[in-house]
Amino acid sequence: MPYLNAVFHEALRRHSPVPIIPLRYATEDTQLGGFNIQAGSEIAINLYACNMDKMQWEEPEEWKPERFLRDKFEQTDMHKTMAFGAGKRACAGTLQAMLISCVAIARFVQEFQWRLKKGEEANVATVQLTTHKLQPMQAHITPREADSARPQSS
Numbered sequence: 001m002p003y004l005n006a007v008f009h010e011a012l013r014r015h016s017p018v019p020i021i022p023l024r025y026a027t028e029d030t031q032l033g034g035f036n037i038q039a040g041s042e043i044a045i046n047l048y049a050c051n052m053d054k055m056q057w058e059e060p061e062e063w064k065p066e067r068f069l070r071d072k073f074e075q076t077d078m079h080k081t082m083a084f085g086a087g088k089r090a091c092a093g094t095l096q097a098m099l100i101s102c103v104a105i106a107r108f109v110q111e112f113q114w115r116l117k118k119g120e121e122a123n124v125a126t127v128q129l130t131t132h133k134l135q136p137m138q139a140h141i142t143p144r145e146a147d148s149a150r151p152q153s154s
């Protein structure tokens with residue numbers, strides 16, 4: 001499911017579920033990216049800003065799952081969004097989240113046709129530390145014709 005995987009990663013990039021990584025505490029004086037960090041400082045990483053950085057991403061405000069397809073980027077860039085954090089305290093549920101999300105999305109698309117309610121494209125405001133939609137998304141969902149979305153058996 002390479003394209004679904006690419007959609008999943010583009011969603012993490014464009015709509016960071018955790019836009020600010022939990023704070024890190026500097027236990028000693030250090031340097032980070034050319035900046036002097038004093039012991040006792042708390043550091044927050046703004047993932048949303050990183051994922052919208054024009055130096056890192058081509059047209060970052062655009063929705064382009066294709067940027068995560070294999071021929072367009074290196075496999076090691078899979079964590080370029082840092083959506084699950086990094087280092088010792090990286091998300092313990094990364095693989096579970098990826099697996100469950102992709103299987104759930106695949107099944108929802110397989111079983112139903114989805115159409116956003118008119119005007120919903122503009123309904124993108126989010127709130128809270130972990131991203132929640134301010135207003136629920138509204139869509140028309142209709143069951144697909146029996147077997148129409150499933151691979152035909154020979």
Ligand code: HEM
Pocket residue numbers: 017018021022082083084085086087088089090091092093094096097098
């Ligand atoms: C799309 C879904 C998810 C996203 C985007 C996400 C993202 C994150 C992020 C950014 C962190 C902080 C990492 C850091 O500080 O470097 C975190 C921590 C954590 N996540 Fe998730 N998470 C997701 C799903 C899950 C699931 C399904 C579980 C468990 C089943 C889980 C369990 C945890 C735990 C236990 C931590 C704390 C790890 C620690 O402090 O050592 N997460 N997650």
